[in-house]
Amino acid sequence: MNAISMLSVAMLRQxxxxxxxxxxxxxxVRVVPGDIADMYAARGDYDAHSVTQIRERLGLNESLPxxxxxxxxxxxxxxxxxxxxxxxxxxxxxxGALPSSLVLAAASLLFGLTLGLTLAVLxxxxxxxxxxxxxxxxxxxxxxxxxxxxxxxxxxxxxxxxKWLPIRGQMxxxxxxxxxxxxxxxxxxxxxxxxxxxxxxxxxxxRAKGLSRWxxxxxxxxxxxxxxxxxxxxxxxxxxxxxxxxxxxxFSLPGVGSLTLEAIRGRDYPVIQASVLALAFSVVLVxxxxxxxxxxxxxxxxxxxxxTS
Amino acid sequence: xxxSWFSWHHLAYAMVAVSLLVAACGSALLALDPLEQNLxxxxxxxxxxxxxxxxxxxxxxxxxxxxxxxxxIVVAFLATVLALAGGAILGMIGCIVGGxxxxxxxxxxxxxxxxxxxxxxxxxxxxxxxxxxxxxxxxGIAYMPLFAYVARAVYxxxxxxxxxxxxxxxGAGPWAIxxxxxxxxxxxxxxxxxxxxLPRAVTxxxxxxxxxxxxSPEVPTWGRVIASAVEFAEQTPTxxxxxxxxxxxxxxxxxxxxxxxxxxxxxxxPAVEARA
Numbered sequence: 344m345n346a347i348s349m350l351s352v353a354m355l356r357q358x359x360x361x362x363x364x365x366x367x368x369x370x371x372v373r374v375v376p377g378d379i380a381d382m383y384a385a386r387g388d389y390d391a392h393s394v395t396q397i398r399e400r401l402g403l404n405e406s407l408p409x410x411x412x413x414x415x416x417x418x419x420x421x422x423x424x425x426x427x428x429x430x431x432x433x434x435x436x437x438x439g440a441l442p443s444s445l446v447l448a449a450a451s452l453l454f455g456l457t458l459g460l461t462l463a464v465l466x467x468x469x470x471x472x473x474x475x476x477x478x479x480x481x482x483x484x485x486x487x488x489x490x491x492x493x494x495x496x497x498x499x500x501x502x503x504x505x506k507w508l509p510i511r512g513q514m515x516x517x518x519x520x521x522x523x524x525x526x527x528x529x530x531x532x533x534x535x536x537x538x539x540x541x542x543x544x545x546x547x548x549x550r551a552k553g554l555s556r557w558x559x560x561x562x563x564x565x566x567x568x569x570x571x572x573x574x575x576x577x578x579x580x581x582x583x584x585x586x587x588x589x590x591x592x593x594f595s596l597p598g599v600g601s602l603t604l605e606a607i608r609g610r611d612y613p614v615i616q617a618s619v620l621a622l623a624f625s626v627v628l629v630x631x632x633x634x635x636x637x638x639x640x641x642x643x644x645x646x647x648x649x650x651t652s
Numbered sequence: 653x654x655x656s657w658f659s660w661h662h663l664a665y666a667m668v669a670v671s672l673l674v675a676a677c678g679s680a681l682l683a684l685d686p687l688e689q690n691l692x693x694x695x696x697x698x699x700x701x702x703x704x705x706x707x708x709x710x711x712x713x714x715x716x717x718x719x720x721x722x723x724x725i726v727v728a729f730l731a732t733v734l735a736l737a738g739g740a741i742l743g744m745i746g747c748i749v750g751g752x753x754x755x756x757x758x759x760x761x762x763x764x765x766x767x768x769x770x771x772x773x774x775x776x777x778x779x780x781x782x783x784x785x786x787x788x789x790x791x792g793i794a795y796m797p798l799f800a801y802v803a804r805a806v807y808x809x810x811x812x813x814x815x816x817x818x819x820x821x822x823g824a825g826p827w828a829i830x831x832x833x834x835x836x837x838x839x840x841x842x843x844x845x846x847x848x849x850l851p852r853a854v855t856x857x858x859x860x861x862x863x864x865x866x867x868s869p870e871v872p873t874w875g876r877v878i879a880s881a882v883e884f885a886e887q888t889p890t891x892x893x894x895x896x897x898x899x900x901x902x903x904x905x906x907x908x909x910x911x912x913x914x915x916x917x918x919x920x921x922p923a924v925e926a927r928a
Binding site for chain 1: 904
């Protein structure tokens with residue numbers, strides 16, 4: 344099979360995946376006993392008759408597959424429905440929340456990548472220094488300590504103790520915390536990969552030419568090890584989504600995470616559905632991008648026709 | 653590294669042991685009721701009567717943490733067991749039967765794997781409703797792929813090995829090969845995955861509780877204790893600090909202990925290290 348058909352197969356697979364994810368999320372959100380109409384009724388504003396009317400208007404009486412069909416049809420056209428609580432279009436709510444989340448995620452990713460790359464290269468250049476134990480510590484910290492614990496400790500130190508930053512609304516602490524998480528995820532695999540690459544013949548050649556250790560590490564070893572970061576992009580993104588979700592709630596930032604949680608608390612189905620799906624969609628999109636990026640960064644893959652699923 | 657009588661790992665072992673002990677003894681260690689509210693002694697710093705102070709409702713923080721230890725550990729443990737049972741057993745059955753069943757099972761796991769665990773368990777909690785068994789189910793399902801894919805990898809590796817071909821030549825059927833030959837070889841890899849999943853299960857449960865979607869409020873887990881204290885961070889920092897430190901220490905210790913266990917049990921690890 345040639346490259347183009349391989350890639351289109353990969354795309355079809357991801358498309359099938361996003362459809363099934365959409366359906367699963369739809370089911371999960373709809374199997375809840377008690378819908379929005381019940382919630383109105385519980386508040387006491389409506390009698391049984393008007394509750395039935397609300398159900399009919401919102402299409403809650405039809406079968407689940409047909410509800411999903413209708414929803415999907417509208418969603419493809421960019422219409423994600425209306426918030427059951429506020430009556431505003433869900434699409435507008437999402438696009439309103441997106442910039443804040445994107446800025447947070449992008450800044451965290453940038454900080455995390457910089458920190459991770461620097462530490463891993465430092466560890467390679469100075470293998471007997473403290474940097475290596477730093478790498479170990481950061482790795483196990485990011486895996487083991489929940490983001491919100493780090494966040495709360497940060498709040499207690501910098502907001503409550505030192506009073507340098509406000510608790511709510513600032514983005515510095517969230518970026519540092521999520522970024523450290525990202526750095527911890529990539530730093531150890533990258534370090535191991537760097538060490539492995541440093542055994543290659545071309546590194547011996549570079550050393551024989553008399554290049555400095557720094558130059559060898561940055562210019563020769565690092566570019567040949569970058570594919571490990573691409574391979575980890577799924578893990579990174581998963582951490583990024585979980586992290587932004589948590590810090591947004593903790594620091595009261597108006598992003599997709601806060602939107603999702605608010606919607607869950609208010610049983611606002613269309614909003615829950617759309618925001619969870621948007622997050623899952625971003626994962627699938629990145630998975631797809633990974634396939635392309637991998638071949639771009641590591642031409643060996645294109646030669647062997649290898650595609651990781 | 654020089655060997656001395658003390659290393660940081662011992663601290664991790666100690667922390668895990670103490671947590672297990674507290675979880676086992678539970679309310680025997682309690683002098684005060686974790687749910688009793690006393691509005692006269694709100695927001696206290698640690699005193700002789702309240703070792704770790706009180707929270708915004710005058711509840712004893714130490715009592716709440718001790719009471720929460722058992723549920724925190726039990727929920728994480730059961731969720732891990734569920735993930736192991738669901739992931740490994742379904743995965744193995746799929747591998748053994750093969751064909752369509754295998755495709756369907758792994759397509760399902762692929763969908764689960766695509767969703768970040770926190771996001772998926774959040775969506776599952778929406779469907780299941782708040783409660784202890786829902787949390788176990790939600791976290792368990794979210795981590796099933798971690799077992800299923802390792803089970804498949806080990807299964808495929810073993811099936812390609814010489815002794816399995818030999819067993820096949822003698823006339824052993826697929827189920828006999830799987831149970832008698834492959835299963836014993838899969839335990840090491842599964843123990844490794846347990847070590848990876850257990851601290852994450854603690855984390856995920858506490859995040860759910862922190863979001864207000866975890867166990868019911870009457871029985872606090874550490875995540876719940878933290879969630880109820882976080883609004884009053886400025887009034888009572890101590891009510892927040894101690895549970896957070898305890899939770900971070902527990903997950904960190906579990907990860908460290910798990911990492912050590914993995915070095916003992918993982919059959920793949922030495923090969924990787926020799927290569928690096």
